[in-house]
Amino acid sequence: MMKLAVVETRLLTREPGALFSLLIPLFILVVFGSSIEPGDTVLLPMALAIAVGMVGLYLLPTTLATYRERGILRRLSATPVRPGNLLVVQLLLQLILAVTACGLLLAVAGTVLGARLPTGVASAALVFLLGTASMFAIGLLIAALAPNGRAANGIGVLLYFPMAYLAGLMQPKDQMPAMVARIGEYTPLGAFGQSLREVWAGGAPSPLLLGVLAAYALVVSLTAAKLFRWE
Incomplete structure (x- = not known):
């Protein structure tokens, strides 16, 4: 298991997508953050949601x-290293990548941009875990259904942009039709982004939205497990 983790880590560090997952959210934060007030509670949560979404959906x-x-x-099914072990290692590595991307965003926002950081660490951690679990569950479902890597990437793109729009990551929610913005809050990325904004504003995340994230994570991951094919 440890050797497998070492090999997969080396492969991940050579993957251009991993670098993009780190740099694109950071680029968005730096470019737009220079013109936003330090007390802003929208941009940094948006960048965090984008980072996790890119890892989970792409x-x-x-x-x-x-x-x-x-x-x-x-x-792998014919060796002592079972395919399930590879799946576990991949999930852990992708989680580490998501944490690294978010940690980099927080560090730059807090030190360079003087952005507001949440005081409710426990609430922020809970939202992050549930949001990441829901994004990863959708990613596993894509992997279960896609016939190949190119198709998986295409499906991820097709899902990401509508979800990002509904979540208010591409257009401010106050500029969206009220009904569309309301519906967007109950999408996985929308519930994740809204919960992050609530934490950044100094409040508690909505129990309803946390329940939505947990439901997505559970139901979609179970569906992915049922449909996943090893070959």
């Missing part, structure tokens, strides 16, 4: 679908 499903396409999962 990198994770593309990697797993590519492994299946190349027969790696099938070959």
